Amino acid sequence: MNAKNKLLGTVYLFFYAFLVLLPIIILLLGPTLPTRPTLLEISVSFGFIGLSMMALQFISSARFKFLNRPFGTDIVYHFHRQMGIASSFFILAHPILLYVVDPRLIEAQNNIQSALRIELGEFAIFLLIIVVWMSEWRQKLKIPYWIWKFWHGILATVMIPMALAHIFIGGTYTNTPLKQAVWIGYSIILTAVLVYTRLIYPIRLMRKPFRVKEVKEERGNVWTVKMEPAGHPGFVFQPGQFGWLTAWRTPFSDSEHPFTIASSAENKQEVQMSIKNLGRFTSRIQTLKAGEKVFLDGPYGNFSIDRYPEAKKLVLIPGGIGITPIMSTLRTMADRGDQLPVKLFYCNILWDDVTFREEVAELEKELNIEVIYVIERPPENWHGESGFLNAQILDKYLDESWKEKGVEVFLCGPAPMMTAVERALLKVGYDEKQVHSERFALV
Numbered sequence: 001m002n003a004k005n006k007l008l009g010t011v012y013l014f015f016y017a018f019l020v021l022l023p024i025i026i027l028l029l030g031p032t033l034p035t036r037p038t039l040l041e042i043s044v045s046f047g048f049i050g051l052s053m054m055a056l057q058f059i060s061s062a063r064f065k066f067l068n069r070p071f072g073t074d075i076v077y078h079f080h081r082q083m084g085i086a087s088s089f090f091i092l093a094h095p096i097l098l099y100v101v102d103p104r105l106i107e108a109q110n111n112i113q114s115a116l117r118i119e120l121g122e123f124a125i126f127l128l129i130i131v132v133w134m135s136e137w138r139q140k141l142k143i144p145y146w147i148w149k150f151w152h153g154i155l156a157t158v159m160i161p162m163a164l165a166h167i168f169i170g171g172t173y174t175n176t177p178l179k180q181a182v183w184i185g186y187s188i189i190l191t192a193v194l195v196y197t198r199l200i201y202p203i204r205l206m207r208k209p210f211r212v213k214e215v216k217e218e219r220g221n222v223w224t225v226k227m228e229p230a231g232h233p234g235f236v237f238q239p240g241q242f243g244w245l246t247a248w249r250t251p252f253s254d255s256e257h258p259f260t261i262a263s264s265a266e267n268k269q270e271v272q273m274s275i276k277n278l279g280r281f282t283s284r285i286q287t288l289k290a291g292e293k294v295f296l297d298g299p300y301g302n303f304s305i306d307r308y309p310e311a312k313k314l315v316l317i318p319g320g321i322g323i324t325p326i327m328s329t330l331r332t333m334a335d336r337g338d339q340l341p342v343k344l345f346y347c348n349i350l351w352d353d354v355t356f357r358e359e360v361a362e363l364e365k366e367l368n369i370e371v372i373y374v375i376e377r378p379p380e381n382w383h384g385e386s387g388f389l390n391a392q393i394l395d396k397y398l399d400e401s402w403k404e405k406g407v408e409v410f411l412c413g414p415a416p417m418m419t420a421v422e423r424a425l426l427k428v429g430y431d432e433k434q435v436h437s438e439r440f441a442l443v
């Protein structure tokens with residue numbers, strides 16, 4: 001992270017902490033409430049902290065580019081997930097502590113207003129438990145991603161107004177204009193984010209469609225979709241960045257998938273994505289026809305050599321379909337005539353499935369690059385490296401001049417490979433700041 005992004009990131013984090021604590025700050029600044037048990041006040045504070053964190057979740061998931069810039073999209077999604085869990089603890093602590101103070105505080109009331117307030121609070125907590133449970137257990141429960149995403153959005157959108165109503169109906173914490181302003185402010189921000197994500201953002205994408213030029217089969221069950229901007233100049237991206245692709249539907253359907261832009265960043269007239277057939281959406285890619293309209297939102301991500309203009313050498317380590325950001329990097333370097341020394345460790349299970357291996361051979365003639373193939377199950381008479389990439393293989397090809405400050409390492413592949421290679425890189429002497437990783441899983 002460069003100094004500017006570090007500063008921006010720190011400012012965002014402080015602002016986040018300020019917004020989370022704002023309801024409590026206003027409470028402390030406002031007129032003193034009649035003395036009540038400390039535990040009760042702590043319980044209410046936890047409820048407020050949890051709710052403001054939950055409300056801010058809408059911002060961290062809205063894919064605002066200004067937020068992604070300093071941290072990277074994966075970190076923002078990770079933050080979203082961790083804050084979701086943390087806020088649930090605060091929110092759940094609220095009724096538990098109330099019960100400890102006096103069980104009657106959360107029991108059914110005769111007074112209609114109090115009864116409604118308690119029921120709204122309880123129902124919001126019930127929805128929260130479902131949201132967190134579905135998110136944490138999605139893969140174990142084998143809930144398809146798109147079903148999870150649909151319900152995640154709906155339940156979260158219903159839950160927050162209920163929690164806000166729970167606070168407003170109580171009255172105690174909205175009894176001054178300043179306190180009301182905080183919660184009304186939150187409600188306005190939430191509504192604005194929802195209008196942006198559900199209406200403005202899709203309309204903006206609709207206005208800038210892309211047209212499929214060609215769909216081409218590659219080695220390894222991968223299909224390359226070539227697209228061109230339809231009636232607009234396209235977008236500028238850095239090699240290694242990714243975009244969200246919507247096909248067969250409009251952007252209002254909220255059904256986009258993330259894929260790396262595998263083409264050269266120097267060619268804005270054509271965007272290529274190379275997509276491995278792995279599931280519901282990716283298995284249909286090969287049926288896309290030339291001339292079909294698709295929608296692309298991008299660019300996103302920080303996995304780019306352009307973020308390290310001072311780099312002296314590059315070590316690129318793709319595994320399987322993790323080659324896509326690396327192809328974009330190599331193609332861009334070739335277009336730029338960039339002769340930076342590169343070592344490419346390309347890991348695959350089978351030699352026959354090595355996507356783009358013919359093009360990599362062509363790029364070897366243009367670039368200052370040494371390519372080392374690491375094949376898990378190599379063919380007979382194989383002369384390259386076999387098995388998994390490990391510290392021994394890295395040491396064989398990388399002398400000390402390849403580990404100095406200024407050598408940047410880019411790693412992208414399946415999760416188990418990345419964990420093992422990250423460990424091996426540290427073992428052979430790389431500083432973790434030199435190692436940049438891209439995981440093809442945001443959630």
Ligand SMILES: Cc1cc2nc3c(=O)[nH]c(=O)nc-3n(C[C@H](O)[C@H](O)[C@H](O)COP(=O)(O)OP(=O)(O)OC[C@H]3O[C@@H](n4cnc5c(N)ncnc54)[C@H](O)[C@@H]3O)c2cc1C
Nearest residue numbers: 145256257258259260274275276279280281282324440441
């Ligand atoms: C930054 C990034 C870059 C990527 N680049 C490439 C690439 O260049 N080439 C490539 O083949 N794959 C890439 N992927 C992976 C690709 O996004 C998934 O393989 C694809 O979305 C799976 O969709 P599916 O419906 O075919 O599979 P499914 O079987 O439905 O889903 C498999 C898994 O993919 C993830 N996933 C599914 N749908 C979505 C979605 N809409 N949004 C986010 N995640 C989802 C979920 O974790 C899910 O469990 C990238 C992923 C990320 C995060």
